[in-house]
Amino acid sequence: TVNASSLNVRSAASTSASIVTILPRNAKVTVIKENGDWSQIKTSNGKTGWVANKYLKEGSDQPETNNPTEKITITKAANLRTQPSLSASILRVAQVGESFNKVAESNGWVQIQYSSSQTAWVSKGLTSTEAPSTPGEVTNPTSGLEKKLIVIDPGHGGHDPGAVGQDELEKNLALRTAKLVAAQVESAGGTVLFTRSDDTFISLDGRTKISNASEADAFVSIHYNAGSSSATGIETYYYSARDQELAKYIQESMVQHTNMRDRGAQQANFYVLKHNNKRSVLVELGFVSNPSEEDRIATEQYQQQVSRGIAEGISRYFAATK
Incomplete structure (x- = not known):
């Protein structure tokens, strides 16, 4: 089980290797083999890659309780995606002013609690940690x-x-x-x-x-x-x-x-x-x-x-x- 807010799965046992996918906390994986401080794993959707051992824990099928306290607010209409990638499928379009509990953050993406049993990813540039008074007050360098x-x-x-x-x-x-x-x-x-x-x-x-x-x-x-x-x-x-x-x-x-x-x-x-x-x-x-x-x-x-x-x-x- 992933024991980190988000975990990079890499193509090789090195922090400089390319990222295959990113897993959220409590995601279940199968360990194929170990190599020093790294484990080769297989994800629930069949992808394989390498992760640092220290971010995995053996055990329980019961996920840890995760009580995110930070809220993020959508500042521009945004695609909610299944993975932190532009090629990932879209769950729905979130509208300006909608708020969600923040789960994690990785490489310009924010993971949110989409429903009681599902998370989603949204581009960080379309979010704020504070609800804006009006959409026009939101600034974005791009x-x-x-x-x-x-x-x-x-x-x-x-x-x-x-x-x-x-x-x-x-x-x-x-x-x-x-x-x-x-x-x-x-x-x-x-x-x-x-x-x-x-x-x-x-x-x-x-x-x-x-x-x-x-x-x-x-x-x-x-x-x-x-x-x-x-x-x-x-x-x-x-x-x-x-x-x-x-x-x-x-x-x-x-x-x-x-x-x-x-x-x-x-x-x-x-x-x-x-x-x-x-x-x-x-x-x-x-x-x-x-x-x-x-x-x-x-x-x-x-x-x-x-x-x-x-x-x-x-x-x-x-x-x-x-």
């Missing part, structure tokens, strides 16, 4: 994204790994970041269109066609860099002068959130920018070729920081150009 359609393009994929580090592949880092950016956009009332949402190869022309065929307000291509073993920092590229301000806003916000070396916003002739008829930028979010930087950019903390910076940069651009 409120400029409301009703915007953003195409998010995770670089590489499939047989194309992109930059290769000691432990990480660019294609995997890009997809993880893309999904976190999507959560930020959706939390702020926007909509996301992925060029790829799994480990699939999409050609440069295919990515551009997805964007051009949509009604998108902006296109953001997400990448990680390669260079010398001492190269550091993050940068944003644009092709057209039309997109220069968007690139500057995103670059500035990413640097503010990550405190990474600022390599600036620069013009470049990348295919997905040059052949895109939407506002478009390409971000390079750190060097996998630098072992120490690779270690940092692979962490959950960095992924959250940089994705928040991207989303807020887009929002600030739209707020400034209204």
Whole structure:
């Protein structure tokens, strides 16, 4: 039984391994085998992964009493989902002003007590710990994204790994970041269109066609860099002068959130920018070729920081150009 408010189930016995799913307190699991301080487990819906032993307890079929005291209030109409993921099924749409008991919090999501026997997950950006006097009084740093359609393009994929580090592949880092950016956009009332949402190869022309065929307000291509073993920092590229301000806003916000070396916003002739008829930028979010930087950019903390910076940069651009 899970003995933590929420528990990350990982693909390998390491805190740097990718997260397979997140389990709430009192979830029942089957231990397959143990390896030092880690256990490989199988969840009730058949997923397998690794968790730290200290967050599991043997025993009773009777769940511990959980008496959450913190209330959260919905500040914008929000999808209540079965898991902390944009791809999880929706239980229903919660309306502004509804309140729930808070159970846990994880990676930009809040777990709530949906009914006496069921919990649900909601994007943290659509909630408050205090009931607002009126919906209009709620502030959100990404409120400029409301009703915007953003195409998010995770670089590489499939047989194309992109930059290769000691432990990480660019294609995997890009997809993880893309999904976190999507959560930020959706939390702020926007909509996301992925060029790829799994480990699939999409050609440069295919990515551009997805964007051009949509009604998108902006296109953001997400990448990680390669260079010398001492190269550091993050940068944003644009092709057209039309997109220069968007690139500057995103670059500035990413640097503010990550405190990474600022390599600036620069013009470049990348295919997905040059052949895109939407506002478009390409971000390079750190060097996998630098072992120490690779270690940092692979962490959950960095992924959250940089994705928040991207989303807020887009929002600030739209707020400034209204």
